Amino acid sequence: MIRLLTLIAIALSLAGCGLRPLYSGGSTGSVGSLLSSVEVAPIEGRAGYLVGDALRDRLAANGGAPRYRLDVRLDDSIVGLGVRSDESIARERRTLRARYQLxxxxxxxxxVDDTAGSDAGIDVVRSEYAVIAAEQTALERLSVVIADQITARLALFADRTAKTP
Structure with a gap:
């Protein structure tokens, strides 16, 4: 009996906490309809191609006329961090930052006018090919992280604007 009362108390407290699904209503809800009506403007460079592709995958346009355009400008940099005894670089940090506007x-x-960013550490080994491959892999991962951050921010914007009269 005590367990049952405890479960009921927990269920009631969770119901009153105000949490609700962000994507309620699926593709016809406020968040889904906004995200599916965004066109991604072309973004320069290899990083731009990767971020743009990841954004298009997440936004999944519904095929109708877009109501919004997402403009993204990227800043991609690689900085050497660690130095070995022979004065060669031992570690790099690749940073990808995006300024985006809806x-x-x-x-x-x-x-919406906001920024997103992330970075990744890269070990610099003796093989030049391995370092280039690691830098490219880091860029691919950072592109996905940036696209996720932008999509989440746009979803929050859609949710908040749907609540305001």
Missing amino acids: VDLATGQTL
């Missing part, structure tokens, strides 16, 4: 195509108004 623009309403009907009015030209910028609705």
